[in-house]
Amino acid sequence: MKDLATELDKLNEKNLFRSRRVISSAQQIEPVIDGQKVLSFCSNDYLGLANDPRVVESLIQATSNYGTGAGASHLITGHHACHAKLEEELAEFLGCEKVLLFSTGYMANLGVVSALGSHNSIIFADRLNHASLNDAAIQSRAKLSRYKHIKMNHLEELIVGKDENNKLILTDGVFSMDGTIAPVSKLQSMAKKYHATLIIDDAHGIGVLGKLGKGCTEDILVSETILVGTLGKAFGTFGAFVAAKQEIIEWLIQRAHSYIYTTALPPAIAEATRTSLQLIKTESWRRENLQELIEYFRESCKRKNITFSDSFTPIQPIIIGNSEDTLKVSEELLKSGILVPAIRPPTIPQNTARLRVSLCTLHTKEHINQLTHALERAISKLS
Ligand SMILES: *Cc1c(COP(=O)(O)O)cnc(C)c1O
Secondary structure, eight states, X not given: OOOHHHHHHHHHHTTOOOOOOOBOSOSSSSOEETTEEOEEOOOSOTTSOXXXXXXXXXXXXXXXXXXXXXXXXXIIIIOOHHHHHHHHHHHHHHTOSEEEEESOHHHHHHHHHHHHOOTTXXXXXXXXXXXXXXXXXXXXXXXXXXXXXXXXXXXXXHHTTOOOSEEEEEEESBOTTTOOBOOHHHHHHHHHHTTEEEEEEOTTTTTTSSTTSOOTTTTSOGGGSEEEEESSSTTSSOOEXXXXXXXXXXXXXXXXXXXXXXXXXXXXXXXXXHHHHHHHHHOTHHHHHHHHHHHHHHHHHHHTTOOOOSOOSSEEEEEEESHHHHHHHXXXXXXXXXXXXXXXXXXSOTTOEEEEEEOOXXXXXXXXXXXXXXXXXXXXXXX
8 A cells, every 4th residue: 555644744745735624503604614703705505595594494394204314225215205396396497308316416427427428438528627527437438538628629629520429528517616607509519510418517507697597508408418417506405416308317217326326315405405496496686696796706806906717607716826825825814714715736737726716695795895805915925
């Protein structure tokens, strides 16, 4: 075995050692973390639903009715009426034929990519895709060809003339560390032109983007793609789903190992998620407010000469470059009671270490003023 102590020391020297913070309050704008109340800009709970009293109440009610655990996998006896209803409601909301629930987004990606790809397939993947899509591609044993981030001409160069008859294109909908949005309509045309199957993982877009909250695919014909969404982010609960044509969903039920060989989500989680879905549909103010905050943050950065990124989503990275400086800024912010995580390689490419600011609809403009003020000070201390 490797000498782990030495390996761990090396990570520490390179400022790449990771450790966990302990949260002791509910998920909220000002959680208690490591015993300190902080102003947080690092959750994926974009719509503030993770601690919404109505969602919480659904979970409590369903837990008293159905207990805590599903008890088995979906194909044995774990598939509950609560799951079936949530699947139907999600399909209707998104305008897809069928939806299949998975226990996590990571598992949904592993399941769908390895059930549809094989050693004689080829996968075209955006270079900045989420790790779970990359792992899924490797697990499928398909050939893997990665195109430059959202560069459609590069994708076309790679795909043209490839004779594998099973081609898959994999992309994040909203890129998790950059906040950029995939050009879904162009990707769809490309898939059509080259007879490829397009899989979009919209973990960060579902609930947030689009007037109705359907995500980055709201304005395209979603029935022609395979859409993956997660429930642990804007939905504020837990789990994930794949939305696709009936035939594809039936195939996943037969072949996706990460669906078949695992315990179903607790039914109460499905019930809580049904309530979240209702709130996503009816409380559009959550999205509108969030968009306003995103613009306000960008304007504040501009006024204060903080270099911000080309993102119009709640993910607003401030790229610092090296890991050491990024950690310094993050630590400096924490001294002022503000939590913004430092994201370092290998999560993102070398020399693009960054502070990943994520905004929530429950933030106020005053919170954003505090953040940009502290950022300005912390960055100026670097030089
Ligand atoms: C968070 C995330 C996932 C994983 O979802 P989980 O439900 O947390 O496992 C998958 N893809 C992307 C793009 C993500 O950001």
